[in-house]
Amino acid sequence: MDRLESELREALRCYFSVPELYGHALACLEDKLQEAMLFGKMTVLHYRMFKGEDMKDIYKAAAAVELMILSLDIIDDIQDQDNGKMAWNQLPPGIALNIGIGMLSLSGQMMLSTGFSAERRQLAAQLIHQGIITAVNGQMTDLYNNVQTEEDYIRMVTQKSAALLVTAAMIGTVLATGEWREEVKRYAEELGIAAQIKNDIRDLLNWDDKNDFLNRKKTLPTLYLLEAVAGEEEWITDYFEGRLDFADVADRRQELEQIIASTGTLIYTSFRMRTHYYRYLEYVEQLNPTPYWKDMMLSFAE
């Protein structure tokens, strides 16, 4: 994905003319480039799968998608006050926010400045903006921690996270075909939900970094755990509802891990994750892809 990287660097160089903005944005990008850039790859994969033939502008479009994701990551980390190791968290929040806003706008501008037909680049830009608006709605639910049931959680995750994967896949699709494909939305959404549940399982077990239990975040694993321990292990409910402080639970990691195991929290949430993942596989199959593209779609999800 060297071409994707060079498009990202070129975009910052062209549009971020104030030296401090350019310098800090570049540092944020360097952190981003250590990751797999799965969203941009999703865009390119779908473009190719639906027989798109351009060899250059699709990477600019994919870079626009990745910039959208990076900007939302920056803004999300400011809101959640976590992921302290990232470059944007080494900056004052106001500075980091300005970079996030700049990148968000730049992603739309990049999409509109690709060499695709006016109609298709307009469609793609619309998808970027629509994806952002959907994610912002989901993020509001997350910020208010306004999740009471598993249905609430799935709805929130579908908006906040899965919608972005749908956006990435659909942009590649419309740039190749000129049209929205509902079947693409269906499987991309399932994969997005599965991936978020996977992240949330990790964030329950990872005591040393951001931990959803310690942060009292309502996710699928914590919702199940709270329901499973209701009436017993009151310290868990007491902590989640604010009657105990961090100091009261900080040394109870092992105990929590045992309760997670004995209540079946991990098994249940892994089962839910796999259900969505297997649904993704089923929907991909319904597309009747050639063996090559089927392999690409399956290996993408690994």
Added chain:
Amino acid sequence: MVKEMFQNMMSNSGEWMNGNRGQLQLAGMSALEQRALMDVLKAKDEMTENPMRIGLWG
């Protein structure tokens, strides 16, 4: 409904988790859900050193 069934299974001393799955009641689960559950339980059986690692697919 699946969660309630799951919670009932856990309350039966979790025997089914430790291999006694002959009586596993899967009524009400789709074929896809049954496959997901069986695969998770199989992964649990295989993860003897670090049981927490069943939280992954593939």
